[in-house]
Amino acid sequence: MTGLVVPLLLSLKVAGWATLFAAVLGTAAAFGLAHWRSRWCNFVDSVLTLPLVLPPTVMGYYLLVLFGRRGWLGVWLAHWNIELVFTWQGAVLAATVVAFPLVLKSARAAFEEVDPQLCNAARVLGSSEAAIFFRVVLPLASRGILAGVLLAFARALGEFGATLMIAGNIPGRTQTLSIAIYEAVQAGNDDLANILVLVTSVTCIVVLWLAGHFLPAYGRRGSKR
Secondary structure, three states, X not given: OHHHHHHHHHHHHHHHHXXXXXXXXXXXXXXXXXXXXXXXXXXXXXXXXXXXXXXXXXXXHXXXXXXXXXXXXXXXXXXXXXXXXXOHHHHHHHHHHHHHHHHHHHHHHHHHHOOHHHHHHHHHOOOOHHHHHHHHHHHHHHHHHHXXXXXXXXXXXXXXXXHXXXXXXXXXXXXXXXXXXXXXXXXXXXXXXXXXXXXXXXXXXXXXXXXXXXXXXXXXXXXXX
């Protein structure tokens, strides 16, 4: 039972934090890209979306280069006694990076569907830009953003390659569900592997079903314009 509960709780913890960071950063980046008029906009969008198409091991290598003990940012973090390699925080970092593009793409599409005339009307009525964002833009784009957040959670929950590269496989500390499945299969423990796979599959199906509940509604709303 420990072989199931501990990885499950750790995976939920990692996925929860990663989804929170990806939601905040992805929504902010999506809003900026949706309103940025520049020839570099699509290039920046492509760079930020790279984790969707890069092999997870390549993404993990980049994270090691940046945040490893001798990495560019790792050396700076060491001065503050912050260690990410072989820690659950490193797993959060890896999951955040791979989940971020899902929020970015969904949120950007949602922001671009918001009618600019509604924002202009709010400005005429004397609303500040912050008030317009929180009272007009964000509520109208909320379904698209929430769908992206749910997809990001599912992606973070199943992250394997980048997490293994930067966080390793330490039972009770960095061993998430996906890594526990890999270890169980390697050890020939088919019973544990089957249970872990079933738990992961059911969780992801529920999350994807919830995301699908929001995406069609968002699409129908946008098609009426």
